[in-house]
Amino acid sequence: MSTSSLEMPLSSLRDAFDRVGKKQKLSISKSQEVIDQVRHEVEQALVDIQSDHVATWALVDIQSDDVATSPIDQRSILDELINKLNMIAPLNQLEGSQKELNLSLNKYQKVLDKTLNPDMSKAYRNVDFDPHTLHQIILNHFYREGLFDVADSLIQEAGEPEAISLRLKFVELHEILEAMKLRNLEPALQWVSENFEQLKECGLFLKLKLHKLQFVEILQKRCQADALDYAKTYLAPLASVHMDEIQKLMGCLLWVGKLDSSPYSELVDPSNWEKLTEEITEQFCNFLGQSSPSPLSVALAAGIEGLPTLLKLATVMAAKKQEWLAMKQLPVPVELGKEFQYHSIFVCPVSREQGSEENPPMLLPCGHVLCKHSIHKLSKNSTRSFKCPYCPQDASVTQCRQLFF
Helix, strand or coil: CCCCCCHHHHHHHHHHHHHHHHHHHHHHHHHHHHHHHHHHHHHHHHHHHHHHHHHHHHHHCCCHHHCCHHHHHHHHHHHHHHHHHHHHCHHHHHHHHHHHHHHHHHHHHHHHHHHCCCCHHHHCCCCCCCHHHHHHHHHHHHHHCCCHHHHHHHHHHHCCHHHHHHHHHHHHHHHHHHHHHCCCCHHHHHHHHHCHHHHCHHHHHHHHHHHHHHHHHHHHCCCHHHHHHHHHHHHHHHCCCCHHHHHHHHHHHHHCCCHHHCCCHHHHCCHHHHHHHHHHHHHHHHHCCCCCCCHHHHHHHHHHHHHHHHHHHHHHHHHCCCCCCCCCCCCCCCCCCHHHCCCCCCECCCCCCECCCCCCEEECCCCCEEEHHHHHHHCCCCCCCEECCCCCCEECHHHCEECCC
């Protein structure tokens, strides 16, 4: 897998879907073409019949005994139409294009069933979790999401009364976020001011961004004088550090009532509120010693991304009659996206073991990297030199150097 464990199955699913789309467009085009051919021949036959009918009635005034020739001429026109329709064979053409479309649909259904396999139990492994830790993770997630009633009920059912301290930490955060939804920045500014020393540099940036939004909000209400007073009170003390930003805000005073069409239009973009809300959430969590994303949501997202690999591995092992649940470690690495990489991890390409303090990664003279245990096995416990598994260069244990991530 290149970037994520979902890329290959989704790619095959997308290709199958595209093939169905192409076949459908081709079928529609072919059907329209057949319909146009049939319509053209029918319309032409009608024109011929009508012209023959007119010509026949014109002869009535001259030779009344020639009127009987009209049905014969019409019959020949209809016979010719039938012959042309038989040559077009519209049913055969329509059935052929529909058959190709049905084949593509059937293949897509198989790829869909294979990719979105609902039987996730095949990848299940019985892992012993500490119930207390698991409860803390779930409660943490509910409080982060503002589901306080749900978390409170879980505290009672799980018997985790000490976890109520988590509630107090996140109540303030959600009060700040709810106020920001109403364009009220006072709670956020108050929190930043109260914890300014602990927030250090990020506190200064947060204060500037909050005051910027408030300044622009006042200016959008066409209160130029109020905006100027606000700038003198709250932005002027920040001028020594953020002069460029404040000068830009002062330029906005010249565009009262038309900020959205001014050179400073990016300042009135609604996404600025969303971005600052995310930043406030992240800094608040960091201040509490918590990660910004919920650990539970990260674990679920990582599990979803790695699930296709685990399902495929479980299926392969079942075919080889190997016990999936008895494995102590996976025989292949489950690669996740960069958003799940919080620190460097090394997996030995020979043993498939993850690097650790007891089994660290070792750099060979040729530049390839193996784990320490693999090198000891290849060198017969450091008794002889060995060849690198990836190139023909010889190496000895003394030439290998430990890598530190």
